[in-house]
Amino acid sequence: MDFSGEHIFLVEDDQTLNFIVRDNLEQNGYKVTAVDDGQKAITEFEKDKFSICILDVMLPKKDGFTVAREIRKKDDHVPIIFLTAKSMTEDRIKGLSIGGDDYITKPFSMEELLLRIKVFLKRSLKPDNTDGIPVARRVGVYNFYFENLILECGDKRKTLTYKEAELLKYFCENSNKVLSRSEILMNVWGSDDYYLGRSLDVFISRLRRYLKDDPDIKILNLHGIGFRFNARLGKN
Amino acid sequence: MDFSGEHIFLVEDDQTLNFIVRDNLEQNGYKVTAVDDGQKAITEFEKDKFSICILDVMLPKKDGFTVAREIRKKDDHVPIIFLTAKSMTEDRIKGLSIGGDDYITKPFSMEELLLRIKVFLKRSLKPDNTDGIPVARRVGVYNFYFENLILECGDKRKTLTYKEAELLKYFCENSNKVLSRSEILMNVWGSDDYYLGRSLDVFISRLRRYLKDDPDIKILNLHGIGFRFNARLGKN
DNA sequence: TTCAGCGATTAACATTTCATTAACAAAACT
DNA sequence: AGTTTTGTTAATGAAATGTTAATCGCTGAA
Numbered sequence: 306m307d308f309s310g311e312h313i314f315l316v317e318d319d320q321t322l323n324f325i326v327r328d329n330l331e332q333n334g335y336k337v338t339a340v341d342d343g344q345k346a347i348t349e350f351e352k353d354k355f356s357i358c359i360l361d362v363m364l365p366k367k368d369g370f371t372v373a374r375e376i377r378k379k380d381d382h383v384p385i386i387f388l389t390a391k392s393m394t395e396d397r398i399k400g401l402s403i404g405g406d407d408y409i410t411k412p413f414s415m416e417e418l419l420l421r422i423k424v425f426l427k428r429s430l431k432p433d434n435t436d437g438i439p440v441a442r443r444v445g446v447y448n449f450y451f452e453n454l455i456l457e458c459g460d461k462r463k464t465l466t467y468k469e470a471e472l473l474k475y476f477c478e479n480s481n482k483v484l485s486r487s488e489i490l491m492n493v494w495g496s497d498d499y500y501l502g503r504s505l506d507v508f509i510s511r512l513r514r515y516l517k518d519d520p521d522i523k524i525l526n527l528h529g530i531g532f533r534f535n536a537r538l539g540k541n
Numbered sequence: 542m543d544f545s546g547e548h549i550f551l552v553e554d555d556q557t558l559n560f561i562v563r564d565n566l567e568q569n570g571y572k573v574t575a576v577d578d579g580q581k582a583i584t585e586f587e588k589d590k591f592s593i594c595i596l597d598v599m600l601p602k603k604d605g606f607t608v609a610r611e612i613r614k615k616d617d618h619v620p621i622i623f624l625t626a627k628s629m630t631e632d633r634i635k636g637l638s639i640g641g642d643d644y645i646t647k648p649f650s651m652e653e654l655l656l657r658i659k660v661f662l663k664r665s666l667k668p669d670n671t672d673g674i675p676v677a678r679r680v681g682v683y684n685f686y687f688e689n690l691i692l693e694c695g696d697k698r699k700t701l702t703y704k705e706a707e708l709l710k711y712f713c714e715n716s717n718k719v720l721s722r723s724e725i726l727m728n729v730w731g732s733d734d735y736y737l738g739r740s741l742d743v744f745i746s747r748l749r750r751y752l753k754d755d756p757d758i759k760i761l762n763l764h765g766i767g768f769r770f771n772a773r774l775g776k777n
Numbered sequence: 778t779t780c781a782g783c784g785a786t787t788a789a790c791a792t793t794t795c796a797t798t799a800a801c802a803a804a805a806c807t
Numbered sequence: 808a809g810t811t812t813t814g815t816t817a818a819t820g821a822a823a824t825g826t827t828a829a830t831c832g833c834t835g836a837a
Contacts, residue, residue, distance in 0.1 A: 453718075466764065503799090739787070762794095764822095
């Protein structure tokens with residue numbers, strides 16, 4: 306994903322940190338406006354439109370929260386990430402990251418900051434529509450509702466178990482591709498040993514049974530290598 | 542449902558937490574009055590009328606329970622949610638909390654706090670509502686008068702408890718959708734632990750019994766995942 | 778105050794589900 | 808042939824769920 310054009314507002318009084326963060330953000334394709342005290346922050350914020358704000362909590366003149374309040378008066382929705390000192394309340398606020406704002410305790414790594422920025426920007430790009438109607442995949446003659454664990458053929462409905470659904474989904478996402486046994490195990494089971502391998506065989510056997518109404522769907526075995534899932538797929 | 546206009550009283554001495562919680566509540570359309578010590582809390586509480594109070598237990602000057610008692614003197618019914626440190630033992634908290642209240646241990650997620658607030662507000666809204674014209678929902682062959690807690694099938698009438706009605710309503714609002722156990726618990730109970738999970742099972746069992754006159758209504762379990770409520774719904 | 782009644786939670790026990798493991802058969806490769 | 812890999816079905820055991828009963832805390836009446 307390309308975030309160029311995203312504009313980040315940075316408020317940090319420590320000159321060194323200010324420079325480093327700014328530089329790193331710019332290296333990553335962001336446009337950055339950086340200031341070093343709370344007073345300037347407020348005047349500067351009014352001049353432009355930002356995608357995200359990064360505020361040091363301890364600032365000369367006006368502290369970060371005051372600045373945050375002023376920002377909120379202008380913009381209800383811009384995400385704010387606070388930079389807080391380690392000493393502050395560490396575990397007391399952990400877990401608060403789900404709400405509108407977030408915080409990072411110093412010292413932090415640039416990777417961490419970049420990651421959080423990415424998460425926020427992604428979130429603001431699309432309204433969270435997670436509770437919409439579950440998407441059906443067409444798998445040959447079947448409809449496969451992964452979220453509901455339903456595999457439907459005409460008016461026959463089969464409710465899959467969670468793991469069956471996971472495996473079928475994985476096959477759909479990698480159809481007509483050779484998948485090694487360990488690749489499948491790592492991606493669906495999360496680990497790989499002999500007995501899980503046998504478990505996989507049991508699941509494959511079961512999926513073949515569920516899918517036998519369409520002769521064009523095949524889970525074929527490559528001896529000693531793995532499997533290939535062949536099917537005509539589509540969205541509804 | 543729209544809670545805008547609900548006024549929340551927040552007492553939390555930690556500046557970071559105070560700001561973040563306040564900001565998040567405001568983002569969610571609540572009006573918030575926030576103070577940072579027990580002394581101010583008491584003077585401030587007298588000035589206004591609140592729908593719900595969120596009190597940190599450990600406060601400078603006056604601790605949260607003392608504040609709670611003062612609040613109780615003024616208002617018998619306002620719900621109080623305590624924010625407690627993880628270290629506190631369960632029974633100590635329970636012993637100290639006064640009727641009708643709840644507590645959350647830090648660290649907590651904003652999501653969790655918001656859901657609990659929602660559950661409390663829903664509960665306190667109810668009594669005023671009873672004199673409106675009750676709306677019937679059709680649920681299969683049943684009529685469900687949520688406001689009156691009545692489930693009616695032909696001439697048979699069953700009076701539900703408040704929680705039974707809440708759960709059934711939640712199912713109606715999310716029919717034919719997979720609901721995870723914790724999703725249900727968070728939305729109907731406001732929190733999520735093992736024993737509430739068993740409580741949920743008891744309620745499901747009871748709802749199934751109440752609804753068994755219509756064979757097309759199903760609360761079906763997806764093992765290890767949650768439930769799906771299937772029914773033909775409609776308004777009257 | 779104590780006591781009965783109610784509703785939610787917790788306990789206790791029964792039942793079901795499902796992934797894994799085992800066991801054996803069939804196929805593929807040496 | 809002999810060995811390994813895969814297919815299939817059944818047995819196992821742990822965990823999740825279903826169900827009924829006991830318990831707990833609250834409320835309101837006596």
